[in-house]
Amino acid sequence: MPHPHLWPRLTVPVIALLLGTLVAAPTRAEDGPSVAEATDYSLTVHPGRTGPAIGDSMYGVFYEDINHAADGGLYAELVQNRSFEYDRADNAAYSPMTAWSEASVSGGTGSAGTVDDEQRLNERNRRYLRLDLDGAGDRGAGFGVTNSGYNEGLTLRRGERYDFSVWARTDRPTGTLLTVGARTADGAALAEPLRITARGDRWTKYTGTFTARTSAADGRLTVTAGGSGTVRLDMISLFPRDTYKGRANGLRKDLAEKTAALDPGFLRFPGGCIVNTGSHEAYEAPDWERKRSYQWKDTIGPVEQRPVNANFWGYNQTYGLGYYEYFQFAEDMGAMALPVVPALVTGCGQNKATDDPALLARHVQDTLDLIEFANGPADSTWGAKRAAMGHPAPFGLTHLGVGNEENLPDEYFARFTEFREAIEARYPDITVVGNSGPDDSGATFDRAWQLNRDAGVAMVDEHYYNSPQWFLENNARYDTYDRQGPKVFLGEYASLDNRFSNALAEAAFMTGLERNADVVELASYAPLLADTNDAQWRPDMIWFDNEKSWGSANYEMQKLFMNNVGDRVVPSAASSTPATTAPITGAVGLSTWATSAAYDDVQVTGADGSRLLSDDFTAGDAQWTKAAGRGTWAVQDGAYVQSDQSAEDTLVTAGDTGWQNYDMKVKATKKAGKEGFLVAFGVKDTGNTYWWNLGGWGNTRSAVEKTVDGAKQTMTEDATTIETGRAYDIHVQVRGRQVTLFLDGERWGTFTDDKPAEPFRQVVTRDDATGELVVKVVNAQAADARTRIDLGAKPASRTARLTTLQAAPDAVNTAEDRQVAPRKSTLRVDGRAFTHTFPAHSVTFLRIKE
Template sequence: MSRTPRTRLRVALTATSLLTATALLPSPAHAEPVADYAITLDPAAKGAAIADTMYGVFFEDINRAADGGLYAELVQNRSFEYSTADNAAYTPLTSWTVDGTAEVADDAGRLNERNRTYLKLGAGSSVTNAGYNTGIRVEQGKRYDFSVWARAGSGTTLTVGLKDAAGPLATARQVAAKGDWRKYTASFTATRTSNRGRFTVAATAATALDMVSLFPRDTYKHQPGGLRKDLAEKIEALRPGFVRFPGGCLVNTGSMADYSAASGYQRKRAYQWKDTVGPVEERATNANFWGYNQSYGLGYYEYFRFAEDIGAMPLPVVPALVTGCGQNKAVDDEALLKRHIQDTLDLIEFANGPATSTWGKVRARMGHPKPFGLTHLEVGNEENLPREFYARFEKFRAAIEAEHPDITVISNSGPDDSGTVFDTAWQLNREGGVDMVDEHYYNSPQWFLQNNDRYDSYDRQGPKVFLGEYASQGNAWKNGLAEAAYMTGLERNADVVKLASYAPLLANEDYVQWRPDLIWFNNRASWNSANYEVQKLFMTNTGDRVVPSTATTTPAVSGPITGAVGLSTWATSAAYDDVKVTSADGATLLSDDFSGDAAQWTHRGAGAWTVRDGQYLQTDEAAENTLVTAGDPAWKNYDLHVKATKKSGKEGFLVAFGVKDTGNYYWWNLGGWNNTQSAVERAVDGGKSTLLSKAGSIETGRAYDIDIKVRGRQVTLYLDGQEWGSFTDDKPAEPFRQVVTEDTRTGDLIVKVVNAQDTAARTAIDLGGARTASRARVTTLAADPDAVNTETDTPVTPVTSTFSGVAPRFSYTFPANSVTFLRIKQR
């Protein structure tokens, strides 16, 4: 049901302005604009049940989320295992400085077969570690625990100390060392606070060192060698229902082979759980897909234990032997596939087996005799080869269900919210009767406002949905608002969407490979993003069932797609020619055969553009988004023709239309995603979403004729004279969304309202006959749409209050750009 809201003043007219305009502040001389809405509950109707595990967190070691992040180790490259094989800038002494003589060794004298590299420190020499970020963080009065594995001659003394440029940070400790490899320990109390500490180990005689470690004593739950307290507590405060781990792209990228002499101690391997358990000094190290080294000090045992500590369901992900994240290769090795299937069965035994079983005994020796109670396990992650993936997935599932029929085995649908891969994967999952399918997507705030109804039409009898990774593209409040609006749709469809987790979880501000992220940190502090505050509000006020309700909507206002045209590339060199734009009545708006210069074009992005041999050529194949534009932003109803030729590089071409500016445009991305698919993407305020996609690649050296026909809000695309596809972009970005749930333990009705516009929403609420108290507990998140939480400023912070005007029918005005939860006690 919908109606036009009455307004005291002007209501914002466009979807873009609904997201970005600044709220008008109330004042005696200028009343705040208000739009009228209505929400009607039907408490007697049956709504979807919501499981306690509905919302969770997804942990992947990206943005230094593990080493230098959640894993509290303060020493970087503690076992001298960094290697140029992992990162061209790395050596075994990365993050270390030697004073005197030292030699890195990889020989039979090593600590063990998996911890292969160690340091031979000369007599009277020392080695100093710089830690992460600006250095090692210590706080005055707090304790820090040192350990090292050493091999030394009789009479050797190790002197260990903490210092910064201003001097010592703790009293140095001396440790007597002698004999073969042995672990030595000491502890410090910091005498000063510093963010720039350095940790030094000196030896009086020639000594072999490995696993040089320094941990704060005050870890999460005081566990030795444990987790960084502030980060773990921020995750715990969300009260997540599950923890998905360890990735992500870590799971299905790199070699799937063993870490053994038989395979040459391969690095750059997929994350395999057996590498990450047992004593930390015996765990393998590995290259991380995101460009750095990972120690595996935070491994499968620690993930299971953390999930248990915060009361969350563990949800591990194992590789399916189809690589993803741009690699897109199916491993064709039956023996290796059987080994990975057996590894997965062994993982279930590690989690659930008795302490007397082979892998349950490993768990027990690590300190947890009691099983962890694993119930869900995911096979694969974002595979772009759906048929190859599903053939392997079926073998995993059959083996797991034969031995563990109580385990839910989760499949996936690729990396996007739609397209050929998505459709094929879902078809295979439906036909195969899969229990649950993991969906991933990262889209613009506009997309999230437009697609609140995404799961309304899903088959109620088909596979359930695990929304394992999602986020709008940014950490501003407008992103949090859009995600909150979308989450009302997730809850409304809780009979289909059984699990959901924002991603990624953590980001060290000095080591960022991906943004946005939920929690930000450095070596001294951590802070909640605006998105975190939204997630926390929903996760701590979920409820147990949906109370059906309806609401009025905002009138959709739209016109034709308007904008200039553009050309771009992404990690590719390409040439363009014969660009022509004509109006619907045949008038020429733009014509350029590049027989002269490129005066009609404005260079807006990166790259190196030049006119050469009658073509407009972009020559920098490393540059991303090299956009050049021409024409009038007011153009509408036109035809665009371009001839394009790929010269070299990883992808194809990008032909833009409807260009407003560098953050607002459409483009046809031909040969994107490492030349594996083509798609039409829409960018709104810099955040992109996919409107149409198909598999396919672009050939190097071949000239393609590209034609784009824009009529109103409908677009038809032609490749070499054949229609490639069409779409109509007319879905409204509704800024007013709501859902109502009931908390059966407290009896509360929880009315959740998102008002993602610069106009307050005066709302008539009809409780549908429910008998309630007259007071409601209110939690409100409201801020400027562009507000971003930082280490020193958190404008997006929840405010609690009490509302005393609850009645069977009452009115409440929801502030502009706000998320509001009303908890109303039922009698």
Template sequence: MKLHRTLLTALAFTAGMALHAQSAHNMVVQTNKVGAEIQPTMYGLFFEDINYGADGGLYAELIKNRSFEFPQNFMGWATFGNVKLMNDGPFERNPHYVRLGNPGHGHKHTGIENEGFFGIGVKEGAEYRFSVWARGENQKIRVELIDNDTMGENQAFVSKEMDINSKEWKQYEVVLKSPVTDPKAHLRIFLTSKGTLDLEHVSLFPVDTWKGRKNGLRKDLAQALYDTKPGVFRFPGGCIVEGTDLETRYDWKKTVGPVENRPLNENRWHYTFPYRFFPDYFQTYGMGFFEFFELSEDMGAEPLPVLSCGLSCQFQNDSEDAHVKVCDLGSYIQDALDLIEFANGDVNTKWGKLRADMGHPASFNLKFIGIGNEQWGPEYPEHLKPFVEAIRKAYPDIKIVGSSGPNSEGDQFEYLWPEMKKLKVDLVDEHFYRPESWFLAEGNRYDNYDRKGPKVFAGEYACHGKGKKWNHFNAALLEAAFMTGLERNADVVHMATYAPLFAHVEGWQWRPDMIWFDNLNSVRTCSYYVQQLYGHNKGTNVLPLTMDKRAVSGQEGQDGLFASAVWDKDTKEYIVKVANTSDRVQPLSLTFAGLKKNDKLTEGKCITLQSADLDKDNTLENPNAIVPKETAVSIDGNVLNVEVAPKTFVLYKFTKTSNK
């Protein structure tokens, strides 16, 4: 009886193995058919100042409304004693400052206090550079970082005296070392002398910034960008390029030169969504085009600036009067030409000299420029045409990026693509914030695109879960699946950037987002790790990968599988990416066909991103809940037999060696 049971068990196991073998998905990579070159710009980053992405985020300034230029001049500030607002300051485009005077009694006090962006985050042992433009003879102030919620004896946990002695405006600095960690500190300034003192451009930065640049970028956020290994960096937006109206469009010329004289701009994102309303959200332009170019260079990414085409946001403006007439576009076109000169021009040119004066005499080697964001209708190609003509004439080597509008399909999309072809733009910017069903259905989106027309820039995309419009693993998995189609079609898709990039946990207007942060910490989402895995493993050339002689793009009969393969000629690696979007294990037999007799596959690696809880993501409290995990994998000759777990994104990498 026991023998009988053993025999039945063995037969069942054998039958199960046979069934397993029969059901394995046979994928074939044609290693001897090296395909299209994958552009260095293939995977990159898109920055927009939304969700406090710049001021209060990547731009490391800790003081809100530092030049008292907000429409409500003391927004972000508390004043006490004898404080007056003045408007004849030393900086033409930021004329406001405060005058501190004697409070009138020896036991009273005059001063100002700033709340920062949702508080001022400081870390124990870290140094912070306070600077201010001041004017006054034989005067003193005391600069303090205070615990705004303290129950102790002393609110101030660090303070320093500063002597001010100048009839003319002069910048003063002092470094404060924090003895505590406090995410919600305030900055307080007391007038400690008996005279009168003027203060302007009150500033506080961490000393330890990205690349050690004085008053630069927040280090952890910039490092997160660098770690994706981006090939392109699109900036400064997005909808802020258009502005709610022409007055509030993003004007690059106002963002360069001394930061003290860069004027305030209203950020459309503080009022676009009244259910997420932030009336203190403005752009100081402290992080301007020079800083964007510099960051691009730091990351090794091609800069892609986007400029207004003279059309304000069409979602918010129906009247023709809200836009620039085509015949009046001269200054806007000149702005585009001047930007190219600023980026690339000789130091003897007007704008090239300004770049050199700002500390970068060498060219930024700009190759791309975008004109317009999500415009649509006949107005857009009519406005774009004179830009194309002027740029082609002055700078024929610059590649121009046009737009297919705000949607991934539909009437406007179908109208604009032929128009972009007529204008012979180099790339067309497509945007798609879409649900899971869209990403599952669009794995072969670019398979039949025109190979002779403009190339594709997937400039803004993210998977938005149905009823789950927040970051979660399943959305990231479907993004990874969709991206196999981008990679397979690298001959037509030259750029792709997830959006939005940043979000402050207390100040977001839009989600999901790639990187979340508070005043002291940041977290990289599952979507971030998908982008990073593609950025680090993009290879140099596409390789054909098929299953039953079809591309693996989630089609009917493919059991929710998506896959792509690349060859990296520099590292001699074959890299295969597979997304299993189904809810069951998928046996996989992967054959590397076309290898030469003496070729051998070695150093096998398997990198997996998966989560049992599809609604889960990394958080500030648990930033490493879902991260890529690498293991070794062996291959039998040229065939890899594996099982891909449900709801999993996985990469297989092998190095090719040749025995002579």
């Protein structure tokens, strides 16, 4: 997952898929998708020709603990902060008692607090709850704590069983009675209470089960102790008995089932940014560091012995869902497990390389041990640990990724090579996957690919999050990749929103992935899960709260493709949409990101020399339009200064949105802050613009970014950084669709934005099991696509099966309203050639017997 700064959360709705120059302006129905005059196309299938085979694992899922996807999400534990390990290192609002409060029954009194001392449960589970009991109150009195669960509370369902467990010790010779109750937030009982007697002053695990007698989404779990003395409690846990596949320490059933319904070919885990961010050091008590990279050995064995960690995305992660559970989940879904280990070069905006050879050697050995854990016999060192957890047979690991989105390609590849050589020497059948950085192009991408290609790496992981426009423009991205070079693992991609228009653009792109299945062997949309109450990132495939889960429009699209892949591509050809090319038009703008900067002497002139704008700010800033909440702009010392170093995207604009073929010149000086300058051109509005981002991404590189309906894509970039206090001369030249950029009089770069955003895309595959051609057609425009289809041979049946996804471009799925859902029907096919009209804003899969 890229650093959040790279792709900020969208605030501008995606209104349309295409620029107005591509198709005629549509008319819009009030309650349905846009409509316009039908456009004629042709689609010809060549069943006698041979296309690339499609592997069983082509489409998979990428799981990262982002958006609270694990604890409070896929991991079925209902108790939040069950081991009292929450800390400010995880989140400034956290404490060891987060989600806990004191509770008293029948007048019981005492004190409750967390302790980290020599009486702890174990070295990796350091804090516990100490209850000092006064013995006060009526008969049956008790004092203890209540847990509020995640978000609104614990969700309990009538008639379902729940397994409680706790580790406890007591200094009372006769033992201490623990009473466990489940109630709603207003005190209504949800189940008969459990009564457990803790005996002895040594840590012992106690368990019990209750059945919910009513349903509630605001449940609270209370544990109280009676009598006097001191009771120590840790790992207070409540699990639904009905987990996915009925597994103990298991997965939330609805989320796991929705994931499994995709029929994924692989499961990539555990990230993402959590893989390679933070310290790479091992856990060392007592001076252990919370913010550590995800290290697999921390996540196996008894859950009470697994440490916690500070999640990169700003919360606590318990590792209750660890490597063993990931392998088990992949196996349960029939998917290939694809773990990713840290390469000792941090990514996601941190950009640091570890130079400690002993530390590198330890991580290489850890990776070899991981393969033994997955594949070794039950009597091997690490295979025995897998067997002890309940899986004597090997998991059958075949692929392993090293690193994630590193921005230092040479440093990364040097360390990757150490991992690769060690793995291939001992396990030559394992495919070691490299990566190409956080973006689809640019200097890091090019250098990383060169290194991977020159070294003969088998597979390279690409990641990119771009606008729907980019996905429509780049269907042919892999057409020109070297067929003899490394294969592509498209490990993360999405078009930056969960509207149906985004899903359509992704579908258009996916037809190109399938057409190039001999190059793109693996692909996974990202991320998989998001808690609607607390998400750090969007878009996401599956959304959930404590009670419900629902697939986004993108989920429905991915499911349609993943459930109808086919075994081989059947070559086909289709006509394209007539398009016109209009020049780049728009006003100009100035902006900053977490930086204070001064701008002066703004000049905009037409290609014919005419003066469009001239401002040296001696008369104030009346020519500029500011939006509320976008920084602090004022004229200071004859320059236009944005002074708020915390403000992001502070865009101010000037000029006419109809301007074209012009030159913009401005002097810029960085005064303070993290980055450099943002100089905008072609500005339609804040969600539709180009800007030259000089000294972006923490002042590590520079790029021109194009934003369409709030979603960005990179047009060109290099490694330029910006110095504080130095004045720069910036010049942007716009001619038609070509842009040339000059920095201090030197040409910095150029690009031509002329790729057609083709809305009509298709691919055909053959399903060997059913003997069917699968004709997949995307029509991402406001016009119906009236299409003459030539199958190349007479079909065996006159009836074709159709599955269609159609909705308004800005339709979204919610917990209450599933606007995007597949519709099944049949189609009469008379002969080899026939005409079918594909609806506007739709994807259609036709299954036709050969």
